[in-house]
Amino acid sequence: ATTLRAAAAQAGLFFGAAAGPGRVNAFFSSEFGQLTPENDMKPDAIANANGTLRNTGNADTLVNFAQSNNMLVRGHTMVWYSQAGQLQGANQSTLNTYIGNALLRWGNKVAYWDVVNEALADNNAGTRRSQWPHTLDRDANGDGDYFDATDTDYIRDSFTRAKQVVQQNGLSTKLCINDYDVEGLTVQGGGRNRKADALYDIVRAYGQGSNRLIDCVGFQSHFNDNPNSIITDDLQANIQRFADLGVEVQLTELDIDDDLSNNDIGQGQAENYRKVVRACLNVTRCTGITVWGIADSESWRASERGLLFTGSNGNYQKKAAYTAVLEELNKG
Numbered sequence: 001a002t003t004l005r006a007a008a009a010q011a012g013l014f015f016g017a018a019a020g021p022g023r024v025n026a027f028f029s030s031e032f033g034q035l036t037p038e039n040d041m042k043p044d045a046i047a048n049a050n051g052t053l054r055n056t057g058n059a060d061t062l063v064n065f066a067q068s069n070n071m072l073v074r075g076h077t078m079v080w081y082s083q084a085g086q087l088q089g090a091n092q093s094t095l096n097t098y099i100g101n102a103l104l105r106w107g108n109k110v111a112y113w114d115v116v117n118e119a120l121a122d123n124n125a126g127t128r129r130s131q132w133p134h135t136l137d138r139d140a141n142g143d144g145d146y147f148d149a150t151d152t153d154y155i156r157d158s159f160t161r162a163k164q165v166v167q168q169n170g171l172s173t174k175l176c177i178n179d180y181d182v183e184g185l186t187v188q189g190g191g192r193n194r195k196a197d198a199l200y201d202i203v204r205a206y207g208q209g210s211n212r213l214i215d216c217v218g219f220q221s222h223f224n225d226n227p228n229s230i231i232t233d234d235l236q237a238n239i240q241r242f243a244d245l246g247v248e249v250q251l252t253e254l255d256i257d258d259d260l261s262n263n264d265i266g267q268g269q270a271e272n273y274r275k276v277v278r279a280c281l282n283v284t285r286c287t288g289i290t291v292w293g294i295a296d297s298e299s300w301r302a303s304e305r306g307l308l309f310t311g312s313n314g315n316y317q318k319k320a321a322y323t324a325v326l327e328e329l330n331k332g
Ligand code: G3I
Pocket: 038, 039, 042, 083, 220, 253, 300
């Protein structure tokens, strides 16, 4: 196949990109089979303080574009400590109202929703201190779990509400938890990735079996162009252990810095992309990959040249990384 979309479909997964309304066009839908609104479904864009929706025009445009082009949509995101907008400090009851409204606004037009984003703290600290209440024990009792049944937890409460709305309305939307620095089993330089372990504990607690609250796990996958930062077996093994819990895994915000100091004209970056794509392809329940934008110049980390195209504004040129991803997808 000659596009990422078609090659991925043949391999049994989706390949998508994050975008705003100004970036979706015939090029986008030919190259990508899935769309994540980069900013237009965040609470700061569409939530009122009482949990109702406002200004959904951009989000509607993106969802309608995806619909007319047979693309999947990942809703991003409902409950996030950052960019909470008018939901900053909202109580669980208001969060629940918002979750219901967001789910019902687009229904099955949204295949995956990031219900909770970036709930985990960096530096082995378990869950992140945020505006929402939880008393997750940070393994205070030394039982090896960050979670105990008695803990107060906005994560569980938010997924409980989302699942209730899905079931009561017969939706097929899958409910995901999404985070960064959870991709590898170990961290760069060695040692256990405790953040990944904390996420695993959440999913194990809430995501197994037919009564599970969590259907899917997003590894954001903002990587560096240091070969050591992507350890193929490690990434694949970590994807696999989540998949073994019965949830889908997706790489949801993929970009990989191009280390300019090595003057390798993007070859190291291309090889890193290849490894990441291969790790997902090798796990059956790794069902999709989304790059966090189209062209380097339009990326949130533009100076690091982490994406698959150069150029801008619809005039895009493929990088070595693009060719590597396409080749790898075509191997299946
Ligand atoms: O649209 C306004 C514009 O009107 C205004 O003039 C300008 C001035 O700063 O800001 C523009 O909004 C910016 C928006 O991106 C659109 O460009 C916001 O300030 C800026 O904060 C926002 O950054 C986004 C960031 O999330 C925060 O929401 C990035 O585009 C987006 O790529 C980034 O995505 C996050 C994921 O949601 C979660 N994981 C990490 C990832 C990267 O940070």
